[in-house]
Amino acid sequence: MDDTERRLADLHAMWRIRALEEKIRELRIGGEEIVGSVHLCIGQEAGPVGACTELGPDDALFATYRGHGWALARGVPAEGIIAECAGRATGVNGGRGGSAYFTAPEHGFHGENSIVGAGLPIAVGAALAGRFDGAGRVAMTVCGDGALNQGASHEALNMAAAFRLPVVFVCENNYWSELTPIDEMVGEPELWRRAAGYGMAGARVDGNDPDAVRAAVREAVERGRSGGGPTLLELMTQRLVGHYIGDVEQYRRPGELDRAREAEPIARLTGELEAAGVPAAAVEDARSRARAEIERAAAAALAAPLADPETAKDHVYA
Amino acid sequence: MPETTQRPAAEAPVAETRKLKYGEAVNAALARLLAEVPDSLLYGEDVGKPGGVFGVTRGLRRRFGDRVFDTPISEAAILGSAVGAALMGARPIVEIMWADFSLVALDQLVNQAANARYVSRGAAPAPIVVRTQQGNAPGACAQHSQSLEALLLHVPGLRLAMPRTAQDAHDVLVAAVHADDPVIVVENRSLYFGDKAEVDLGGAPRPMGWSHLRRAGRDVTVVSWGAVAGQALAAAESLAARGVEAEVLELTWLNPVDMDAVLASAARTRRLAVVHEANVTGGFGAEIVARVAEAGIGLDAAPVRIGAPDVRIPAAPGLAAAVLPAAGPIAARIAAMTTA
Numbered sequence: 001m002d003d004t005e006r007r008l009a010d011l012h013a014m015w016r017i018r019a020l021e022e023k024i025r026e027l028r029i030g031g032e033e034i035v036g037s038v039h040l041c042i043g044q045e046a047g048p049v050g051a052c053t054e055l056g057p058d059d060a061l062f063a064t065y066r067g068h069g070w071a072l073a074r075g076v077p078a079e080g081i082i083a084e085c086a087g088r089a090t091g092v093n094g095g096r097g098g099s100a101y102f103t104a105p106e107h108g109f110h111g112e113n114s115i116v117g118a119g120l121p122i123a124v125g126a127a128l129a130g131r132f133d134g135a136g137r138v139a140m141t142v143c144g145d146g147a148l149n150q151g152a153s154h155e156a157l158n159m160a161a162a163f164r165l166p167v168v169f170v171c172e173n174n175y176w177s178e179l180t181p182i183d184e185m186v187g188e189p190e191l192w193r194r195a196a197g198y199g200m201a202g203a204r205v206d207g208n209d210p211d212a213v214r215a216a217v218r219e220a221v222e223r224g225r226s227g228g229g230p231t232l233l234e235l236m237t238q239r240l241v242g243h244y245i246g247d248v249e250q251y252r253r254p255g256e257l258d259r260a261r262e263a264e265p266i267a268r269l270t271g272e273l274e275a276a277g278v279p280a281a282a283v284e285d286a287r288s289r290a291r292a293e294i295e296r297a298a299a300a301a302l303a304a305p306l307a308d309p310e311t312a313k314d315h316v317y318a
Numbered sequence: 319m320p321e322t323t324q325r326p327a328a329e330a331p332v333a334e335t336r337k338l339k340y341g342e343a344v345n346a347a348l349a350r351l352l353a354e355v356p357d358s359l360l361y362g363e364d365v366g367k368p369g370g371v372f373g374v375t376r377g378l379r380r381r382f383g384d385r386v387f388d389t390p391i392s393e394a395a396i397l398g399s400a401v402g403a404a405l406m407g408a409r410p411i412v413e414i415m416w417a418d419f420s421l422v423a424l425d426q427l428v429n430q431a432a433n434a435r436y437v438s439r440g441a442a443p444a445p446i447v448v449r450t451q452q453g454n455a456p457g458a459c460a461q462h463s464q465s466l467e468a469l470l471l472h473v474p475g476l477r478l479a480m481p482r483t484a485q486d487a488h489d490v491l492v493a494a495v496h497a498d499d500p501v502i503v504v505e506n507r508s509l510y511f512g513d514k515a516e517v518d519l520g521g522a523p524r525p526m527g528w529s530h531l532r533r534a535g536r537d538v539t540v541v542s543w544g545a546v547a548g549q550a551l552a553a554a555e556s557l558a559a560r561g562v563e564a565e566v567l568e569l570t571w572l573n574p575v576d577m578d579a580v581l582a583s584a585a586r587t588r589r590l591a592v593v594h595e596a597n598v599t600g601g602f603g604a605e606i607v608a609r610v611a612e613a614g615i616g617l618d619a620a621p622v623r624i625g626a627p628d629v630r631i632p633a634a635p636g637l638a639a640a641v642l643p644a645a646g647p648i649a650a651r652i653a654a655m656t657t658a
Contacts, residue, residue, distance in 0.1 A: 094439050096438075110402075110405055125403035128399050132408065155392035155398075158392065
């Protein structure tokens with residue numbers, strides 16, 4: 001794949017996530033197909049697109065409740081994601097997980113998580129198991145900037161470093177810990193610097209550039225696989241939407257969203273491709289194919305039956 | 319932690335009976351499990367090289383190598399990593415040194431381990447085994463003496479056992495590691511160094527949920543669990559001398575709980591007392607009483623809950639003795655209800 005092809009593939013992959021999120025938002029606001037709390041990652045598409053290409057089938061990815069994009073980039077079908085959000089029997093978890101708790105181990109996607117920071121120690125365990133089962137597994141866990149202030153996160157970072165486990169800790173720093181700015185909640189706003197304190201590698205990465213993310217993740221995955229231990233990556237990005245659908249975003253700072261829209265990954269890569277002379281039709285094709293796929297997936301998802309209430313009590317115990 | 323390791327081959331359990339203390343029976347069960355379950359791992363604070371603060375895991379690292387290891391003092395990382403390892407197919411057995419310490423990491427038990435099977439419809443269960451110990455011993459303080467089983471029993475998705483005898487301490491662990499649910503085994507440190515008893519170390523894994531009829535009697539059903547069940551049994555023996563025949567049912571497992579045995583006994587005796595070391599309010603004894611009532615079993619006397627009063631557990635042995643259930647006061651309460 002040459003450089004232009006790869007960048008077009010990235011654009012298409014980011015458009016798939018953007019189209020999925022916009023469709024989910026439409027269904028959440030416009031009707032009753034999707035109810036409840038939904039956390040979108042619009043503006044943060046470069047992270048999952050750049051990172052997931054570096055994971056192998058045996059690697060384990062753990063995401064957060066803002067994880068639709070990570071699930072899609074890891075290979076979870078859009079139809080299963082939308083169906084799950086809409087409480088369908090065909091959802092990836094048959095309606096038990098909802099927007100915030102997809103789990104699809106068959107795709108190496110071992111769960112979103114609604115508890116801030118909880119995925120970090122779980123990923124440590126996935127890497128730990130790899131010491132014994134011979135899978136050569138790398139575990140990647142994604143969290144937000146606020147999650148790094150959870151106690152469980154500190155414990156996980158320390159244990160991974162102490163045991164030199166192959167874990168890639170990906171922090172998506174979108175500046176907002178839910179509704180509160182991260183820079184008011186930490187003494188050192190460069191979160192990647194914490195890595196040194198734990199004795200692990202760390203880096204701050206342009207999180208709106210899928211290629212920069214890919215390069216950093218590749219290095220971290222190789223480090224983990226070769227016994228070099230964990231890595232903390234801080235992806236600098238921004239969400240163009242609220243913490244959840246319905247968030248009135250009164251906390252936004254003047255001019256913030258305007259600047260964020262200029263830096264957001266899809267507009268940026270589109271502009272770069274156009275400036276490089278890539279035909280407009282190729283750029284448009286990346287967008288239109290993604291939108292068409294998501295429309296088909298949504299139609300199929302919403303045509304599926306609702307999850308059967310008769311099954312609501314199944315699977316509590318073995 | 320090692321840099322590399324390899325999975326051992328399974329070893330069949332050896333048919334053997336030995337005289338062991340409670341703590342030694344736990345050790346023997348762990349050794350058996352590490353031998354017969356190749357995916358099992360054993361870790362926690364000080365369990366590896368030091369062999370545990372109570373010596374319960376002594377010798378296991380020497381025998382099983384890297385699969386037995388020490389961790390940072392990080393309960394969330396211990397429990398969370400157990401969940402993650404289990405999701406990958408490992409069989410982690412982790413120790414939370416004191417039950418009180420589980421409270422700093424309850425998220426990983428309640429929100430994570432208990433949830434994994436349900437949301438994934440069985441595709442991604444987290445069959446972890448958590449060993450911990452609770453109870454009061456002389457000189458312990460309020461943060462090392464709590465009986466916390468009711469907190470965890472409120473959570474759908476978790477299993478919980480509280481073995482009292484050496485045989486049960488062994489059998490519960492074997493059942494737990496061979497089960498596909500997250501299981502919390504609550505040992506009691508006041509039992510670790512008690513008398514030796516014959517323990518069968520080779521029995522097949524049993525399904526969870528057994529109980530023991532420790533003493534048959536026609537006048538009252540006494541349901542108890544954990545170390546204090548020994549006090550309930552002693553109370554029943556003393557009552558026999560006064561002409562009151564108490565039936566003592568000891569629950570080894572609280573989830574799954576052997577309600578059939580409880581209901582059958584209560585229906586026979588038509589009197590019910592529950593005895594636990596935990597304080598009364600919100601205790602699992604209330605659940606037992608409620609289930610007997612819901613089953614429509616008519617009782618000839620109001621049921622009685624015997625436990626610690628709703629206090630913190632004091633450090634001084636004399637103060638602790640004043641609040642913890644003991645055979646004498648238990649017998650007095652039961653005698654009062656049988657003559658009512």
